[in-house]
Amino acid sequence: MFRFIVRRLLQLIPTLLGLSILLFIWLRRLPGGPETAILGERGTPESRAAIRRNLGLDEPILIQYGRFMKRMLRLDLGVSTSTRREVTTEFLQRFPGTVELTVTALIIAIGVGIPLGYLAARKRGRFLDHASVGGSLIGICIPVFFLAYVLKAIFAENLNWFPSSGRQDPTIGATRVTNFFVLDGLLTREWDAAFDAIWHLVLPGIALASIPLAIIVRITRASVLEVLGEDYVRTAESKGLTEAVVRRRHVLRNALLPVATSIGLLAGSLLSGAVLTETVFAFNGIGAFVAESISNRDYPVLMGFIMIIALVYVLVNLLVDLSYSFIDPRVRVR
Amino acid sequence: MRASRPKVAIAAVAVAALAAAGCAESGRDGSSGNNKDTLVFGVAGDPKVLDPTFASDGESFRVSRQIFETLVRAEEGGTKIVPGLAESWEPDAAGTTWTFKLRSGVKFHDGEAFNAESVCVNFNRWYNSTGLMQSPDVTPYWQDIMGGFAKNEDPELGESLFKSCTAKDELTVDLAFNRVSSKVPSALLLPAFSMHSPKALEQYDASTVAGTATDIKYPSYAMEHPTGTGPFKFKTWDISNKSLTIERNDDYWGDKAKLKTLIFKTISDENARKQALRSGDIQGYDLVGPADVEPLAAEGFNVLTRPAFNVLYLAINQKGNPKLADVRVRQAIAHALNRPALVDSKLPPGAKVATQFIPDTVEGWSDSVPTYEYDVDKAKKLLAEAGASDLTLRFHYPTEVTRPYMPSPKDLFELLSADLQAVGIKVEAIPLKWSPDYLNATTSGSEHDLHFLGWTGDYGDAYNFIGTFFDRPKDEWGYNNKELFDLFAKADTTPDMAERAEIYKELNKKIMEFLPGVPISHSPPAIVLGKDVIGVTASPLTDERFFTAEFKS
Numbered sequence: 001m002f003r004f005i006v007r008r009l010l011q012l013i014p015t016l017l018g019l020s021i022l023l024f025i026w027l028r029r030l031p032g033g034p035e036t037a038i039l040g041e042r043g044t045p046e047s048r049a050a051i052r053r054n055l056g057l058d059e060p061i062l063i064q065y066g067r068f069m070k071r072m073l074r075l076d077l078g079v080s081t082s083t084r085r086e087v088t089t090e091f092l093q094r095f096p097g098t099v100e101l102t103v104t105a106l107i108i109a110i111g112v113g114i115p116l117g118y119l120a121a122r123k124r125g126r127f128l129d130h131a132s133v134g135g136s137l138i139g140i141c142i143p144v145f146f147l148a149y150v151l152k153a154i155f156a157e158n159l160n161w162f163p164s165s166g167r168q169d170p171t172i173g174a175t176r177v178t179n180f181f182v183l184d185g186l187l188t189r190e191w192d193a194a195f196d197a198i199w200h201l202v203l204p205g206i207a208l209a210s211i212p213l214a215i216i217v218r219i220t221r222a223s224v225l226e227v228l229g230e231d232y233v234r235t236a237e238s239k240g241l242t243e244a245v246v247r248r249r250h251v252l253r254n255a256l257l258p259v260a261t262s263i264g265l266l267a268g269s270l271l272s273g274a275v276l277t278e279t280v281f282a283f284n285g286i287g288a289f290v291a292e293s294i295s296n297r298d299y300p301v302l303m304g305f306i307m308i309i310a311l312v313y314v315l316v317n318l319l320v321d322l323s324y325s326f327i328d329p330r331v332r333v334r
Numbered sequence: 335m336r337a338s339r340p341k342v343a344i345a346a347v348a349v350a351a352l353a354a355a356g357c358a359e360s361g362r363d364g365s366s367g368n369n370k371d372t373l374v375f376g377v378a379g380d381p382k383v384l385d386p387t388f389a390s391d392g393e394s395f396r397v398s399r400q401i402f403e404t405l406v407r408a409e410e411g412g413t414k415i416v417p418g419l420a421e422s423w424e425p426d427a428a429g430t431t432w433t434f435k436l437r438s439g440v441k442f443h444d445g446e447a448f449n450a451e452s453v454c455v456n457f458n459r460w461y462n463s464t465g466l467m468q469s470p471d472v473t474p475y476w477q478d479i480m481g482g483f484a485k486n487e488d489p490e491l492g493e494s495l496f497k498s499c500t501a502k503d504e505l506t507v508d509l510a511f512n513r514v515s516s517k518v519p520s521a522l523l524l525p526a527f528s529m530h531s532p533k534a535l536e537q538y539d540a541s542t543v544a545g546t547a548t549d550i551k552y553p554s555y556a557m558e559h560p561t562g563t564g565p566f567k568f569k570t571w572d573i574s575n576k577s578l579t580i581e582r583n584d585d586y587w588g589d590k591a592k593l594k595t596l597i598f599k600t601i602s603d604e605n606a607r608k609q610a611l612r613s614g615d616i617q618g619y620d621l622v623g624p625a626d627v628e629p630l631a632a633e634g635f636n637v638l639t640r641p642a643f644n645v646l647y648l649a650i651n652q653k654g655n656p657k658l659a660d661v662r663v664r665q666a667i668a669h670a671l672n673r674p675a676l677v678d679s680k681l682p683p684g685a686k687v688a689t690q691f692i693p694d695t696v697e698g699w700s701d702s703v704p705t706y707e708y709d710v711d712k713a714k715k716l717l718a719e720a721g722a723s724d725l726t727l728r729f730h731y732p733t734e735v736t737r738p739y740m741p742s743p744k745d746l747f748e749l750l751s752a753d754l755q756a757v758g759i760k761v762e763a764i765p766l767k768w769s770p771d772y773l774n775a776t777t778s779g780s781e782h783d784l785h786f787l788g789w790t791g792d793y794g795d796a797y798n799f800i801g802t803f804f805d806r807p808k809d810e811w812g813y814n815n816k817e818l819f820d821l822f823a824k825a826d827t828t829p830d831m832a833e834r835a836e837i838y839k840e841l842n843k844k845i846m847e848f849l850p851g852v853p854i855s856h857s858p859p860a861i862v863l864g865k866d867v868i869g870v871t872a873s874p875l876t877d878e879r880f881f882t883a884e885f886k887s
Binding site for chain 2: 030031032033034035036037038039040041042043044045046047048050051054079082083084085086090093094096097149152153156157160163164165166167168169170171173174176179181279280281282284288292295296297
């Protein structure tokens with residue numbers, strides 16, 4: 001198990017290296033640079049040249065890349081060209097928001113998706129089955145930003161049940177500790193702040209959960225159906241185990257393996273969905289920030305972001321692989 | 335027993351959370367709550383920096399205009415300069431040294447007194463900038479207005495317009511300049527010339543722009559400790575929640591702010607700002623979409639329309655296509671465009687067709703410039719005369735952007751491109767993302783035959799408009815017109831305002847004869863406030879001051 005983890009972590013090195021080279025070259029191939037974004041309409045050829053010089057962008061690309069790598073080895077991501085703050089600082093301010101949002105979405109997707117998929121399989125061909133299969137089809141088809149707008153228009157703008165934007169009401173003046181607002185509220189015992197942060201998570205969480213939820217419902221349903229037809233289930237039933245035990249020990253446990261795999265893969269799509277959700281709800285996370293950084297040609301932010309995302313993605317999938325052995329004792333990681 | 339594992343995990347997390355709960359202290363003062371003295375205003379972007387010396391973006395200026403004050407300022411709701419921290423000012427006979435009489439009894443937020451000495455500390459700080467402080471993106475407006483520094487480190491920088499500052503007595507200060515300029519004193523109303531507390535500047539290393547050349551970092555003064563004399567004081571900048579909080583300065587020298595707390599909350603999406611206003615998250619926002627102006631007003635929100643202080647133009651580049659160097663072709667393009675129809679159908683109420691590149695509220699606007707009315711036949715005739723009947727033009731337009739002078743570029747493009755096709759000009763559409771692709775393509779190289787750009791004025795002098803566009807050769811236009819450039823140099827150094835205005839009129843005429851591009855419109859941007867928010871006056875310079883804002887009781 002230990003060797004397995006080490007090996008997977010070592011695989012990260014060539015992945016990150018290759019990715020960084022590709023991205024580094026590709027970013028600099030795009031027309032325009034940070035100097036254009038910084039100066040806007042006010043740019044003159046001279047002022048643009050001066051900024052390029054200051055940012056070291058007039059040097060050969062190899063030298064620029066060497067500087068980038070030297071810095072990466074010290075775990076220094078550099079300074080954002082648009083906000084002039086350390087990229088690490090920027091990420092620490094914004095990653096917690098995205099994590100809160102994706103975790104909320106995952107909780108909704110898993111918490112609703114697995115039971116619903118399971119029930120749909122058990123009630124195969126009945127109304128609930130058709131409803132959840134049909135519903136999940138809609139869930140996959142509706143673009144996230146559209147759903148986000150609809151949810152906002154109904155529940156925030158018209159009914160006023162939920163706030164329409166942001167992570168927390170700024171008038172609360174909450175204390176920041178970790179920048180995970182819910183956690184901060186609990187830590188500082190500012191219960192109203194924690195509650196307000198949760199309240200702000202509901203609509204974006206639902207919007208972001210829609211696609212994963214639909215996928216989890218379908219995979220769970222298919223997987224449960226398959227397991228229900230297995231010999232060992234019939235054996236378990238015929239040897240007189242109660243239905244509850246059969247369901248828990250034999251059906252659900254075996255059916256969850258493919259579901260767990262898909263959740264690992266969904267983590268990636270959740271992040272891209274987060275870009276749209278964050279923009280619509282003015283939710284300050286990493287997604288909206290990176291989208292802006294592309295317009296700003298903020299090279300350090302984009303490089304740092306891709307490096308971190310690749311890292312997170314590999315780690316999440318590592319966790320998923322490890323969870324197989326928990327769900328299915330037959331799987332032994334080596 | 336395996337089944338109990340999750341329970342153990344949950345219990346462990348719960349214990350850890352409880353243990354951690356003792357570690358963090360709430361930092362709240364507990365005084366929040368009353369909604370009638372707190373206004374949350376939605377803005378499109380985070381400010382870049384809190385020291386306006388380093389800023390060039392409207393959001394930074396919006397914040398610094400509440401915290402800081404300048405020697406002169408714009409009249410409320412206009413562009414004329416009126417007393418700010420200086421009560422009066424006058425030039426010497428040569429027009430190069432200006433004497434400012436300062437207001438007495440003014441204190442900075444840290445309790446330091448404002449006086450002639452502090453004015454000099456501020457001007458000398460800018461003038462003596464070294465190293466990264468001389469980068470054009472670090473001190474953009476100082477360089478734009480003053481041109482250079484005490485010791486220029488980049489040979490391309492010019493001689494500084496500013497020469498020296500002398501404190502004559504406690505409340506009298508002389509600012510000396512190296513030459514007469516149209517920029518003095520009007521440009522001194524810019525937030526870049528805000529007065530900072532000398533003590534705070536020193537304490538928080540305000541002039542140390544650190545880092546290596548590749549990563550410029552602003553000093554802590556500019557990020558956490560802005561200290562001015564304004565009606566509001568900086569409180570917190572919560573980057574993780576995209577909100578910036580300022581509060582009333584109870585020691586302000588003038589009328590104190592009616593609001594206790596003013597919060598700027600960033601909501602970058604235009605629709606999201608509108609929805610946040612409707613759902614009550616915010617009590618006002620800026621950059622209202624032109625299509626939203628009437629619906630919001632009908633719903634009872636306070637929609638304030640700023641006098642138009644901008645210009646949208648269609649630029650013509652003479653380098654990429656030799657036919658465009660022929661003035662008859664440019665005239666044909668101008669005659670082909672149905673600008674009144676465009677202004678009526680696509681721009682917000684109150685927008686006007688532009689006859690020249692400055693709005694009529696600026697001195698130097700001329701009522702006798704050549705005009706180019708919509709005339710398809712004339713356009714065709716001019717094209718035929720110039721032998722350009724089979725002209726194909728690359729027409730650039732930006733996507734995903736709203737500028738105060740240009741609400742929906744794609745719609746504008748479609749109308750104008752149809753107009754051009756009607757006179758037989760073939761149009762190759764080149765849509766580009768505003769930043770940076772579009773800005774890059776239209777202001778460098780010569781691949782762009784036609785494109786939209788515009789300008790919102792910084793202060794009330796014609797040079798700020800036409801000088802910015804036309805006073806030297808630029809890739810945007812691709813021409814070299816020495817006569818025009820020389821006339822600009824003359825205008826800039828003419829001390830007498832009336833005389834200068836005459837030269838501006840002359841310039842506007844010459845520009846419209848030469849027709850480097852077609853001015854399209856001046857369109858009034860709107861700002862919206864909650865149904866019960868009163869006291870804010872819309873400013874053409876987007877210089878809205880919130881200290882007069884209050885909730886109707």
